[in-house]
Amino acid sequence: MIGQLLAPWSPFVCLKRNIKLGKPTSSQAKSTIKSSLLLIVDPELRDEEKDRVWSYFGSACGYCGRKLNRAAREGHVDHLIPVSLGGRNHIGNRVLACAACNGNEKRDLPWEPFLKSKCTTPDAFAARRARIDAWKAHFGTDDLQLPPDVLAVLEAATARVFAAYDAAVEEVRALKNKMD
Ligand SMILES: [Zn+2]
DSSP, X not given: OHHHHSOTTSHHHHHHHHXXXXXXXXXXXXXXXXXXXXXXXXXXXXXXXXXXHHHHTTTBOTTTOOBOOTTTTOOEEEESSOGGGTBOOSGGGEEEEOHHHHTTTTTTOOHHHHHHHHOSXXXXXXXXXXXXXXXXXXXXXXXXXXXXXXXXXXXXXXXXXXXXXXXHHHHHHHHHHHHO
């Protein structure tokens, strides 16, 4: 009904379309808000930065050494320090990885013991660790994790949006109750 009253480009019409595609819950909405604010200070890699990661790691997994076919979308640009532990999207915190090393196997493990578990010889471990260390050293330590003061501002801004969102949900729920 509302859709018929509003112009097709109205944000509410677009929102209604999105809602039809899935079931956005309050926690999904909050997670989208949080990541959209985070991406402002910690943007995803640009294409040319992804090219640089592929080239530096010689189109091979930085952990297990498996050769990767980029055209077949085999490689992933993994995070050395996982995002869940405050790792940044910055190129200095990224390593080329195969699907197995990027996925379930590594999870939130620190990269060094994980790398060791993927190397069959001490020489391979030393060489791959040196490659990752040189990559990291090329960038600053601030490139690996967001500084605490930035995180504090981000957290406060996110909390303010969440509070406003919760209040809006209450308001609209009350409206819905009146409609029923
Ligand atoms: Zn691998």
